[in-house]
Amino acid sequence: MRYKGINHIALATGDLNATIRFWRDLVGLRLIAGLGRPGYRQYFFEIGPRDMLLFFEWNHVQPIPEKDHGVPVQGPFGFDHLALEVETLEDMWQIYDRLKAADIWVSEILDHGFIYSLYSFDPNNIPIEFSWANPEFDLRKTPRMQDSKPVFEARKGPDPLPDVWPEVSEPTLPQEQKIYPGEGSELRSKKNRW
Known part of the structure; x- marks a missing residue:
């Protein structure tokens, strides 16, 4: 895949x-x-x-209760923050200035090594991070593990491993591959309200 x-x-x-x-x-x-x-x-x-x-x-x-980005919580939980990557460092400063001008809380820009980030919240209190990728440290090209005690599965390396899950023994045949209509199919209509 x-x-x-x-x-x-x-x-x-x-x-x-x-x-x-x-x-x-x-x-x-x-x-x-x-x-x-x-x-x-x-x-x-x-x-x-x-x-x-x-x-x-x-x-x-x-709006959800305000929760700072990356701060541990207890109990049921599944989402911490949304991070959007900007194209240039100048874009980071532009979003920083725009949030400040709108009187919306925004953090300072922080250097995380592989990215520079700033943090804020949307009107729903969704924690947002805006990031700029530091071109000197591309984790996609050179994955790095710095956890001093990585969990067992992480010690096996960055790439997907074969034979961990059962092989597909009965793939869906082309004649059985049906796609059912769902919400959103009306977007293909020529009708447009703009």
């Missing part, structure tokens, strides 16, 4: 208007699709050539 990137990350909001103003007008992501009806909407923002950010708008959703 080959992956191209993250198609989309789906988050939730109770205030789609504030979410659009933040992500489109302040952060600068294009709003490229909208689906739904009152009480249930999904709007897609373009992050880059292959990646999107999706917001569901559901009735009665409230």
Whole structure:
């Protein structure tokens, strides 16, 4: 299998208007699709050539409790923060200045070795990191393990291992490969409300 990137990350909001103003007008992501009806909407923002950010708008959703990026928690938990990579260091300073001008809390720019980062929150209290990749340290080209006591599976190296999971013994035959209609197929319609 080959992956191209993250198609989309789906988050939730109770205030789609504030979410659009933040992500489109302040952060600068294009709003490229909208689906739904009152009480249930999904709007897609373009992050880059292959990646999107999706917001569901559901009735009665409230902003999540504010939690600082990377700070450990206890109990059920599955999401820490969303990190978007900017193209240039100048882009980092631009987003920093835009957030400050909008009177939205933003951290200083921090040097993490392989990336420079700044941190903030969107109107839903979703923790956001904006990062610029330091070209001197490309972890994709040269993976590095600096954990002094890596977990057992990590000690086996960075690349996927064969024979860990059962082999597919009965692949789905082409004549059995059915794709069913789902929400969003209406985006192929020539009708456009813009």
